[in-house]
Every structure is written in structure tokens, then in C-alpha cells.
Amino acid sequence: MAESDDTPIDRRFPRAGALAGFLGLSVTAGVLIAAMVTPVIAVAGVAAESGIQVFETMPEALAPDALAQTTDIYARNAAGEPVLLASVYEQNRKSVPWDAVSLFVKDAVVSTEDPRFFTHGGVDITSALRAAIGNAASGEVGSGASTISMQYVKNILMQRAEALRDKEEREAAYQEAVKTSMDRKLREMRLAIGLEKTLTKSQILLGYLNIAHFGGTVYGIQAAAEYYYGVNASELSLAQAASLVATVNEPNGLRIDDPDNIGDNKFRRDHDVLPAMLKQRAITQAQYDEAVATPIEPKITPPSTGCHAANPLGAGFFCDYVQRVIENEKVLADPSDAKYSTFTRGGYDIFTTLDLDLQASAVSAVDAYVPRSTEVLDLGSSLVTVEPGTGRILAMAQNKDFNADPDAASAGNTAVNYGADEAYGGSIGFQAGSTYKIFTLAEWLKDGRSLSDTVDGNARALNLSAFADSCQGSGTGTYSPKNDGAQRPGSMSVRTATAGSVNGAYFSMAQKLDQCEIRKTAEAFGLKRADGKQLSSYVSDVLGTNEVSPVRMASAFAAVANQGVYCSPIAIDRIVAPDGTEVPVPKSACSEAVAPEVAATMASALEAVMQGGTGSASNPRDGVPVFGKTGTTDSEKDTWFIGATTRLATAVWVGNVTGDVSLRRTQVGGIQADILRHRVWKEYMTAANGRFPGGALPDAVSRPVRG
Structure with missing residues (x-):
């Protein structure tokens, strides 16, 4: 038969029997079933009539459930086309329509498993009689007489059992679905008739092909074709189709990703499947001879399973991070139990905000300057880009590979996302250093003050009672912060203090403000x-x-670039x-x-940071207006540079994952370690600005209106 002919082998059989198979089938099947199980019933001392009664009282309705399918996670390339990052699943399955399955597969299944599939009504009378004779001889209920419809029913019940959350319930339901017993066989027949x-x-045959187990975590003909042969189900050759159909008889014993199974699989293919297809005239003698002569040569193509597959x-x-969002926000909650998600079973296509070109630039910049491990300190780094106005996370990179397997942990991989909050797979965070000063600056401007106001920039002992705090009250005692390099600059403008990140000046500003209001302003910028x-x-x-x-x-910096409007990250x-x-x-809120x-004036002050201030080393100097802020914590344990254009806001952190090694006193790759943040940010944003060049920053006002 030519492969282009997509009509299964039922066209070669008379169809008059199909109508007869449906008419009065339940009565006929009841009699046959009673005959089939009579030896067992007799042994048990039960009348044959009760077998018929059991059959007639069983439920006959069974609706196929939604199958567990693979969920795919996508990013986008520069052309806006989706690119697969990873797939997640409990069962590797991709349900496909009728036309997406090779005719060889359909004919192989029908010829081998149920030659009279297209003429019976769910129960094959001839096979049932044959099974009855076998049962009478052995005194047991055998496993014969299973039609494709009955096997489909069995698979539905198995899938239903495996979807149960409770372990004991799941195991009990699964054993009920697979046990060799009279009542299971009766139930399968009754449900197959329904x-x-x-x-x-066609719906039953397709349903069976999509649900069938092909070994391991591989379910359904499409996933089997992809995994074992690296092709679509529609592209399977006769020999390949026959080997896969041979597998369903004993999925784990005949799966061909184990070389020890290939001989047994070929034997079943050549002695059961292909001869059955030839006998049913589904293939010609020439096709049969060619297929038998074809060696089984699998091309194992593992799916990109789990997020470690996105490491390349x-x-x-x-x-x-995307998985954590789905879990924490209950995006794919299971309607039957809100505590659980359908993420690994639902077969969704998840299109993320990640821009693969920006991501590649981010990875390249981090890899160029921050090694995965070093002997001098436990070094970590993170780069995150957020789009102003939308909150979309466009890049998220760090100096490690993702690995959630604790048994495979090494210095070069981790399961901790340095870029995220703890609830989203991150750490407990890192001190922000002087990047946090933007919230004091914001409150200063909100309070009606200006960048030209002068403040005392000298470091000095501070009386904590002189700092107002409407939330928790003023403190007691003194606090003696230092300026970097023991500076004593005297009086200076707020603009100059911001450009030089002068600690003493910012404490002078904070002393004129309410500490609680500074905190509330930080929270308004989305900070937690x-x-x-x-x-x-x-x-x-x-600080x-x-x-x-x-x-x-x-x-938070994206909000400054977005005229003061904060959009939560998505x-x-x-x-x-x-x-x-x-x-x-x-959605982004x-x-x-x-x-x-206020935002425009903040950007103006932060622009000075890039032009002769502490952030000069990060400035791409490519004509794109940019503002930013440096941050360094005590003992130079953590270093930051965060900056933005009107199009992109990027935070770079480089610091100690554990320990307190001074980055200023440490060399990494021949570079003073506290300089690494600048090198990473500048290289990345130079590339990023080429794709997303920002526009002019809004004009600052001399003194924003008091809030």
C-alpha cells in the first residue's frame, strides 16, 4: 500500500459487520463474557448469570481525560520569533492530530493489536471466544481479547490513577486499573462498548496512539518518534513505525534506548508486527522484505528537560524564575485542587519576556570578567535588565550554571538565582550600598528641596536622636559613618554629593527628612x-x-527612567x-x-554620576543618554552598578556569595575586583544600546514642587 494513502486498513474489510457489532452489543457481549469467565466463576461457586448481571450493572460511560502533556517555555530572538528554552513534564507527551501520524503507525497498531478493530463494536467476539476457550483450559482469567478500544480504556484509567495527588490513593487506583481479574476485564469491555x-x-485509534506508553517517561507516538528516531510521527518509516508499535507490548522491556533491548524489539517487529501488516494487506511483500532487512538504528534525541536545558x-x-512565578502566583492552578499546579502536565506554551539577543550579550559580558569560581573568594555576579514602562525582564544572567541537583553541585553551578528574591529561587539578598541613596534623593526632591541646595559633606559622629522617624521613633546614641577614602569635602551641593556618592552629605540630607518617609519612597519604587x-x-x-x-x-531605576512610574517586574x-x-x-502593576x-531631576543628578562621577567607568560613551549609581558595602563585600536609559534599566552586582573578602583589595583575572561591575555593565550596555538606543532624558526642574 502506498504511504500517501492515508486510509487505514479498514477499507479492505467489509463494513456490514460494524453495524451488527453495535446492535444489541451489550447483550451479546454479556453472554460471551459470561462464557469467557465461566471457568473462574464455576471454581468460585458463582453462577454464570451473576457474571452477566455484574456486566450489566457496571458503568458504561467513560470520557477521555485531558492527557498529561509537555509544557514548553520560550524566549524570543531579535526577529520576535519564539525559541524553545526548556520543556517540563511528568510525562513526555505531545498530543497530535490524525493527519500528523504516519499511516504505517496506524496500520501497524491495527494489524498487530486488533485486526477487526474497524468491524467490532468495542469487544471482538472472535477474540473473546478464543479467550474463553483458553480460560476454560487453564482455569484462570487470561489477559487476551483486549481490543484497541479496551486498551484505550485501560490507559485512560491508568492515567487517571497517576494523576491522583495522594500516594496511597494513586497506588490503589493504579493497581485496580492493571490487575488481572474478572471484574477488571468486565469493566474494560463495558467501558469500551460505551x-x-x-x-x-479514528478518534479511538488516535486517542490510543496519543496515550500509549513507549517506555520510561515517553508517552504518545509523537514524543516516541522524536525521542527514539528524531523525527515527527508523520515522518516515521515502515521499519521505524513497526519498531515503536512493537514497544507498546512491553514498554520498558522493548524500549530501544537500551541497546540490550534492540534484539528483542527487532524480533517482535519482524515476527509479530510486520507479518501481521503483511497478512492484513497493509503492506506489500516488497515493503515487508525491505523493512525486515532494515536494522534498528535509533537516533536518541532527549527532550530539553527542565531548566538546566536552558543553560547553553x-x-x-x-x-x-518563570517556574517560581507560576507556582507563587498560582497561574496554572489545578481546578480540582488549588494547592497544585497543572504546569508539568498541562501541555502549555509559555512565552516569556526574555530577549535572547540581550541575554547573549549579558552572558558574554559576565563571562568575560567574572569567572565561575576563583581561589581567592566565593565570587558571585548577577545582571538583570528590566524594560521601563512595562516591567518586562529582558535579561537575567549570572556567573554560574543553573543546577537544581544537589548531588551534582560544584563551584561553577548553583540552584540559587542571585538576581531574584528568595521566594523566587533567589538568595536572602545583598546589601545595596550607595545605590540605595536614590531613595533619599527622591524624598529630598519630593520634600521640595533642590539639587543646588548645599549640605555638609564631612563624615562625623551622628546623634541618632536628631533623625526623625515617624514609624518607629528616633534612635539613641551615636553613629559614625565614614566617607570613602576619609574625604572631608566640607559644604557641597546635592548634585555634587550624588555624583561623588559622598556619605556625609547624604546623612546631612537624611537628617532633614523623615526616615520612615524615605522607606515608604523606596517601597513606592517597588523595593522589598x-x-x-x-x-x-x-x-x-x-547607605x-x-x-x-x-x-x-x-x-526601581526603571521607574526613574519612566518619568517616576514604577512597573512591577514580569x-x-x-x-x-x-x-x-x-x-x-x-500583569505588571x-x-x-x-x-x-521629581524623576526628571533624579535622572539629572544620576546623569552626573556617569559624567565625571563614581560611575564614569561604566559609561558606554556611545551617544545614548544614560544615568546610574554605584554602590559599595562595608569592607567592599558587595559592589553594584545600576543604570538606565529611557529603554533599558540594568543592575549589575558582583560580590561575595559567602565570606567577607574585600573586592577592592582582591585581583580577579588581573583586574581589581571592585572594577568588575563597571566592565560588565559597560560592555553589556554598549551592545544593548545598539539594539535599544534610548532617547533624551527629560529636562530637570530647578526645584520640584513640594509633594
Whole structure:
């Protein structure tokens, strides 16, 4: 038979028997079933009539459930085309339509498993009689007489059992579905008859091919074709189709990814499947001879399973972040039990916000300057880019590979996403250092003050009672912060203090403000502690002693670039269910953190940081207007550079994952380690600005209106 002919082998059989198979089938089947199980019933002392009664009282309705399918996670390339990052699943399955399955597969299954499939009504009378004779001879209920419809029923019940959350319930239901017993055989027959009343033959055959187990975690003909032969189900040759159909008889014993099984698989292919196809005239003698002579040569193509599969793109941590969003936000909650998600079973297409070109630039910049491990310190680094105005996370890279397997842990991989909050797979955060000063600056401007106001920049002992805090009250005692390099610059403008990141000046500013209001302003910019606790409002927090995550800081700077409007970070653009419907996803929540004129004045001060200030080393100097802020913690344990254009806001952190090694006193790759943040940010943003060149920053006002 020519492969282009997509009509299964039923066209070669008379169809008059099909109608007869349906008419009065339950009565006929009841009699046959009673005959088939009579030897056992007799042994048990039960009348044959009770077998018929049991059959007649069994439920006959069984609707196929939605199958567990593979969920695919995608990023986008520069052309906007989706690119697969990773797949996640409990069962590797991709349900496909009728036309996407090779005719060889359909004919192989029918010829081998159920030659009279297209003429019976769910129960094959001839096979049932043969089984009855065999049972009478052995005194047992055998496993024969199973039609494709009955096997489909069995698989549905097995899948239903495996979907149960409770372990004991799951095991009990599974054993009930597979046990060799009279009542199981009766139930399968009864349900198969009911199935034939509601579904067409093609629907049943396709359903069976999509649900069938092909060994290991491989389910369904499409996943089997991809995994074992690296092709689509529609592209399977006769020899390949026959070897896969041979597998369903004993999935784990005949799977061909184990070389020890290939001989047994070939024997079943050549002695059962192909002869059955020839006998049913599904193939010609020439096709048979050619297929038998064809060796079984699998091309094992493992799916990109789990987020570690995204490591080649440097996106393993972002992939994990997406999973955490789905879990924490209950995006794909199971309607039957809201505590659980359909993420690994639902067969969704998840389209994320990740831009693969920006991601590649981010990975390249981090890899160029921050090694995965070093003998001098436990070094970590993270780069996160957020789009102003949308909150979309466009890049998320770090100096490690993602690895959630603790048994395979090494210095070059981790399961901790340095860029994210703890609840989203991150750490408990890192002190923000002087990058946190932007919130004092924002509150200063909100309070009606200006960049030209002068303040005392000298480091000095501070009386904590002189700092107002309407939330928790003023402190007691003294606090003696230092300026970098023991500077004593005297009086200076706020603009100059910002450009030079002068600690003494910022404490002078904070002394004129309410510490609680500074904290509230930080919260308005979306800032939270990475461990989930509330931000503190101690005087020392002016220097960024709250532990935060890069994604939060990038989002805060994005708000400055977005005229003071903060948009919460998001990682998912769309989720599409297998039926093509759109699943609601978390949207970015946007709100005004500060007035536009305040944001414009903040950007002006932060622009000076890049032009002769502490951030000069990060400036790409490519004509794109940019602003930013440096941050260094006590003992130079953590270093930051965070900056933005009107198009992109990027946070870079380089620091100690554990330990307190001074980056200023350490060399990494021949570079003073506290300089690494500048090298990474500059290289990355130079590439990023080439694709997303920002526009002019808004004009600052001399003195924003008092809030």
C-alpha cells in the first residue's frame, strides 16, 4: 500500500459487520463474557448469570481525560520569533492530530493489536471466544481479547490513577486499573462498548496512539518518534513505525534506548508486527522484505528537560524564575485542587519576556570578567535588565550554571538565582550600598528641596536622636559613618554629593527628612527585602544596609527612567493552552512612585554620576543618554552598578556569595575586583544600546514642587 494513502486498513474489510457489532452489543457481549469467565466463576461457586448481571450493572460511560502533556517555555530572538528554552513534564507527551501520524503507525497498531478493530463494536467476539476457550483450559482469567478500544480504556484509567495527588490513593487506583481479574476485564469491555457509542473509530485509534506508553517517561507516538528516531510521527518509516508499535507490548522491556533491548524489539517487529501488516494487506511483500532487512538504528534525541536545558543560552536561572512565578502566583492552578499546579502536565506554551539577543550579550559580558569560581573568594555576579514602562525582564544572567541537583553541585553551578528574591529561587539578598541613596534623593526632591541646595559633606559622629522617624521613633546614641577614602569635602551641593556618592552629605540630607518617609519612597519604587521582610528605616539604611535583589533594584531605576512610574517586574508575556486558548498571566502593576518632575531631576543628578562621577567607568560613551549609581558595602563585600536609559534599566552586582573578602583589595583575572561591575555593565550596555538606543532624558526642574 502506498504511504500517501492515508486510509487505514479498514477499507479492505467489509463494513456490514460494524453495524451488527453495535446492535444489541451489550447483550451479546454479556453472554460471551459470561462464557469467557465461566471457568473462574464455576471454581468460585458463582453462577454464570451473576457474571452477566455484574456486566450489566457496571458503568458504561467513560470520557477521555485531558492527557498529561509537555509544557514548553520560550524566549524570543531579535526577529520576535519564539525559541524553545526548556520543556517540563511528568510525562513526555505531545498530543497530535490524525493527519500528523504516519499511516504505517496506524496500520501497524491495527494489524498487530486488533485486526477487526474497524468491524467490532468495542469487544471482538472472535477474540473473546478464543479467550474463553483458553480460560476454560487453564482455569484462570487470561489477559487476551483486549481490543484497541479496551486498551484505550485501560490507559485512560491508568492515567487517571497517576494523576491522583495522594500516594496511597494513586497506588490503589493504579493497581485496580492493571490487575488481572474478572471484574477488571468486565469493566474494560463495558467501558469500551460505551466508548464506541460516543467516539468514532479514528478518534479511538488516535486517542490510543496519543496515550500509549513507549517506555520510561515517553508517552504518545509523537514524543516516541522524536525521542527514539528524531523525527515527527508523520515522518516515521515502515521499519521505524513497526519498531515503536512493537514497544507498546512491553514498554520498558522493548524500549530501544537500551541497546540490550534492540534484539528483542527487532524480533517482535519482524515476527509479530510486520507479518501481521503483511497478512492484513497493509503492506506489500516488497515493503515487508525491505523493512525486515532494515536494522534498528535509533537516533536518541532527549527532550530539553527542565531548566538546566536552558543553560547553553545562559537562561537556566530565568527559566527557574518563570517556574517560581507560576507556582507563587498560582497561574496554572489545578481546578480540582488549588494547592497544585497543572504546569508539568498541562501541555502549555509559555512565552516569556526574555530577549535572547540581550541575554547573549549579558552572558558574554559576565563571562568575560567574572569567572565561575576563583581561589581567592566565593565570587558571585548577577545582571538583570528590566524594560521601563512595562516591567518586562529582558535579561537575567549570572556567573554560574543553573543546577537544581544537589548531588551534582560544584563551584561553577548553583540552584540559587542571585538576581531574584528568595521566594523566587533567589538568595536572602545583598546589601545595596550607595545605590540605595536614590531613595533619599527622591524624598529630598519630593520634600521640595533642590539639587543646588548645599549640605555638609564631612563624615562625623551622628546623634541618632536628631533623625526623625515617624514609624518607629528616633534612635539613641551615636553613629559614625565614614566617607570613602576619609574625604572631608566640607559644604557641597546635592548634585555634587550624588555624583561623588559622598556619605556625609547624604546623612546631612537624611537628617532633614523623615526616615520612615524615605522607606515608604523606596517601597513606592517597588523595593522589598529579598527575604520577604519589610524594609527597615534605620539611619544606616541611607547607605543601603537592607538586603535586596538585583531585579528589584533594576525595576526601581526603571521607574526613574519612566518619568517616576514604577512597573512591577514580569517574566511572562503569554501562556497558550493546548486547545489554543489564552491563560491569564500576571500583569505588571504600574503606579506613580514620584512625580515626573521629581524623576526628571533624579535622572539629572544620576546623569552626573556617569559624567565625571563614581560611575564614569561604566559609561558606554556611545551617544545614548544614560544615568546610574554605584554602590559599595562595608569592607567592599558587595559592589553594584545600576543604570538606565529611557529603554533599558540594568543592575549589575558582583560580590561575595559567602565570606567577607574585600573586592577592592582582591585581583580577579588581573583586574581589581571592585572594577568588575563597571566592565560588565559597560560592555553589556554598549551592545544593548545598539539594539535599544534610548532617547533624551527629560529636562530637570530647578526645584520640584513640594509633594
